[in-house]
Amino acid sequence: MINIGFLGAGDIAAVHAAALATIDDARLVAVADVNPERSQALANRHDAMVSPDLEALLRLPGLDVLYILTPPEGHARQIIVAAEAGIPIVCEKPLTLTLAEADQAIAACKRAGVPLMTALSHRYHPLAGLAKELLQSGALGDFVAAWSHRLTYLSVDPDSWLNDLSLGGGLTLQYAMHDLDWLCWLGGPVAQVSAQEAHTNFELAIEDNLWALLQFRNGGSGNIGASWSVPSSWTERGLIGSQGNLRIIEQKRLVGRLANGRELVEELGDDYNWFDVFVRESQDIVDLLQQGQPFSITGDDGRQALEISLAVQKAAKTGGTIPLPLA
Numbered sequence: 001m002i003n004i005g006f007l008g009a010g011d012i013a014a015v016h017a018a019a020l021a022t023i024d025d026a027r028l029v030a031v032a033d034v035n036p037e038r039s040q041a042l043a044n045r046h047d048a049m050v051s052p053d054l055e056a057l058l059r060l061p062g063l064d065v066l067y068i069l070t071p072p073e074g075h076a077r078q079i080i081v082a083a084e085a086g087i088p089i090v091c092e093k094p095l096t097l098t099l100a101e102a103d104q105a106i107a108a109c110k111r112a113g114v115p116l117m118t119a120l121s122h123r124y125h126p127l128a129g130l131a132k133e134l135l136q137s138g139a140l141g142d143f144v145a146a147w148s149h150r151l152t153y154l155s156v157d158p159d160s161w162l163n164d165l166s167l168g169g170g171l172t173l174q175y176a177m178h179d180l181d182w183l184c185w186l187g188g189p190v191a192q193v194s195a196q197e198a199h200t201n202f203e204l205a206i207e208d209n210l211w212a213l214l215q216f217r218n219g220g221s222g223n224i225g226a227s228w229s230v231p232s233s234w235t236e237r238g239l240i241g242s243q244g245n246l247r248i249i250e251q252k253r254l255v256g257r258l259a260n261g262r263e264l265v266e267e268l269g270d271d272y273n274w275f276d277v278f279v280r281e282s283q284d285i286v287d288l289l290q291q292g293q294p295f296s297i298t299g300d301d302g303r304q305a306l307e308i309s310l311a312v313q314k315a316a317k318t319g320g321t322i323p324l325p326l327a
């Protein structure tokens with residue numbers, strides 16, 4: 001049995017708790033949140049304890065892993081405290097808000113020999129994973145280009161940390177990071193990026209539309225489009241290789257064709273529920289902890305997703321082309 005503690009009892013904590021509840025060998029044992037009503041409500045729903053704070057949570061006997069489910073501004077500090085207590089960590093994306101913080105957090109985990117996972121959940125989507133497998137197996141040939149466009153309407157409370165660049169990192173770190181991470185997962189290291197933002201919802205203090213162009217070191221290219229402000233939601237991902245191409249439509253259907261004539265069709269069905277991604281993520285975490293194996297998505301992966309996101313944000317703010325790695 002894997003005993004799990006949560007720091008943070010907000011929206012994503014509720015999703016992770018529900019996902020873990022579907023897994024036989026996992027148990028949410030305790031929850032800590034600066035808002036005690038939230039921790040109590042989540043603990044009640046899952047028959048867990050409430051801990052007054054992170055330190056108390058980390059002292060619980062038999063705790064196997066800490067999930068950090070708080071706004072990103074606190075992640076670096078919280079990772080370092082958990083690492084020093086010797087508890088494995090699953091931290092929500094973005095790993096941190098700056099590369100300096102990411103380096104400190106990763107170094108603390110390495111020093112303590114504590115495994116650190118960044119919860120880049122989109123990698124667990126079955127069609128995102130199938131695209132990666134088709135590329136890795138050589139079936140699609142060499143990487144040529146990929147894109148990820150996720151446009152939606154998100155009602156952001158103007159008083160929320162999400163609407164504060166210094167607390168959340170804006171649309172780019174909060175949302176487009178998933179798209180940028182998927183592209184880098186496929187295409188590898190990026191040489192340079194350019195980007196443009198648009199601000200269409202003036203109730204928000206942050207960018208709410210983003211378009212970015214990535215040039216990979218392997219010569220391939222990538223493009224992402226992200227919005228929190230379109231009335232009609234739309235999602236499409238795509239991948240072009242030298243021997244075939246595919247599209248993932250609305251995260252439910254993969255279609256494509258290889259140069260040898262093989263049709264690629266994979267249907268998840270219209271009633272596919274994104275919750276499945278969190279169940280897969282939880283199952284992977286629990287399986288690897290039980291086997292004593294490293295996490296599939298590491299702190300270094302989280303740093304890489306952060307670096308590309310910060311580069312895109314800088315490109316959009318300055319209107320320039322930003323080379324990677326960032327200085």
Ligand SMILES: NC(=O)c1ccc[n+]([C@@H]2O[C@H](COP(=O)([O-])OP(=O)(O)OC[C@H]3O[C@@H](n4cnc5c(N)ncnc54)[C@H](O)[C@@H]3O)[C@@H](O)[C@H]2O)c1
Pocket residue numbers: 007008009010011012013032033034035038069070071072074092093094119120121174
């Ligand atoms: N992987 C995904 O798809 C996904 C989706 C949503 C959110 N997230 C990430 O999850 C994290 C949390 O997002 P959310 O939507 O749940 O936010 P939220 O505001 O709904 O919840 C955050 C909770 O953390 C608590 N908190 C804040 N500071 C704390 C501290 N120092 N100690 C203890 N508790 C503290 C708050 O009281 C709140 O209950 C963010 O990093 C976000 O980017 C990831």
